[in-house]
Amino acid sequence: MKRTIVFVIIILLLSTAFIGCQRKELTGDEKIIKEYALMVKDNVEPLELIKYVDKNISKVNEKNADRLIMGIEKAKEFHIGRYTSIVFDKERQKKLIALFPNKFEYNRIEEIQDEGLKEAVVEMYNGGYKLQNIEGAYYPALDYEYLKKYNKYLSGEINDYIEIMAKESGEQAIIEGHRAVDWDELESRTINAENYINKYPEAVRRPVIGEVLFHYLKVYLLDDGKVDLENNTIKTEVIKEYEKVIENHPNMVTTEILKEYVDIVKKNNYKVTKDVENYEKTFYVKGLMDINKKFDLD
Known part of the structure; x- marks a missing residue:
């Protein structure tokens, strides 16, 4: 015992x-x-x-x-x-x-x-x-x-995230309704945001970068400086910048959105018509929702 x-x-x-x-x-x-x-x-x-x-x-x-x-x-x-x-x-x-x-x-x-x-x-x-x-x-x-x-x-995923966020926190892309960075910088930031979303499908911060992408696309579509106020037209040099992005980056959501906009602008002879304004307003209201849906960010 x-x-x-x-x-x-x-x-x-x-x-x-x-x-x-x-x-x-x-x-x-x-x-x-x-x-x-x-x-x-x-x-x-x-x-x-x-x-x-x-x-x-x-x-x-x-x-x-x-x-x-x-x-x-x-x-x-x-x-x-x-x-x-x-x-x-x-x-x-x-x-x-x-x-x-x-x-x-x-x-x-x-x-x-x-x-x-x-x-x-x-x-x-x-x-x-x-x-x-x-x-x-x-x-x-x-x-x-x-x-x-x-x-x-840190991992590449988080370092890339910090880099994207640092760009905007360091220098805002739009101030008082006007584009505040040059076209090449805006293109680089926009494409980098979309590339991040595609590169890291499981990233926790993908929805945040989706909002960043939406922000940069708003700079393209809603920048007050793109309009020639004397004749109420979209400046041809602005459209050329959009077309450069379209040519440089095929098969991207950014390109798809800019191409839709360029087509509408050209269809209306560069005039700021109701069709052009409606596209801009719709993107402002529904753009983020559409981006979230396209990339499954919800």
Whole structure:
């Protein structure tokens, strides 16, 4: 009987040791990701997440490194409303515009006299935001260039995503209704967005890039600068740019949409008729839905 009891005790001890070993195995990627997931769930400030990522990203595999970076993006999207409220105060906007009439310069931050505003701006920049001047007012925006410091740890899918988002966050394609980048840059951004959607059919961020693609196509179709106001026609040089895209990139959704538009414009002798306006309005209202359907992004 004693031998039986001793045997049972040994088995229990071995089982406990075995379970303990299993638990110790959680000290790698899984432990880091679980801790991080709780931080994201608790809406921890982006700066704190960044500190955690900086400490741990080299310890995890590529897939989990992707998760860490997407967690930073999620946190920045969650907290951006609070920073917008701080910055968009009327008096603070006046102070920012007075100091930085066109573009915010981080190296001049010490010139901000409002200590609360200065503190918030420093916190934003350290947390991966930047200030953008949009139509005469400053807004906080996600700084995707900031995330490029993690490139060597990330998959091609996430690096390509960051690159696409960094282009637009770095230089907006349309400002106050007018195209703000040259035609070659607009073509490159549009095609890169569509290529991403096709290249990564399982990518979590495909719907986001679908919205980016829609945004760039709106620049093509709805840019105020494409119309010659004197005779109310679509400028021939603009249509030539569209035709260049059509020729350079056959068999693409971008090409299909631009070709439909060019055909309607030519059919109406370049005049801004009801047919042309209706196509533009329909694309504005239904374009994103159509893109989502074409690429199965819903």
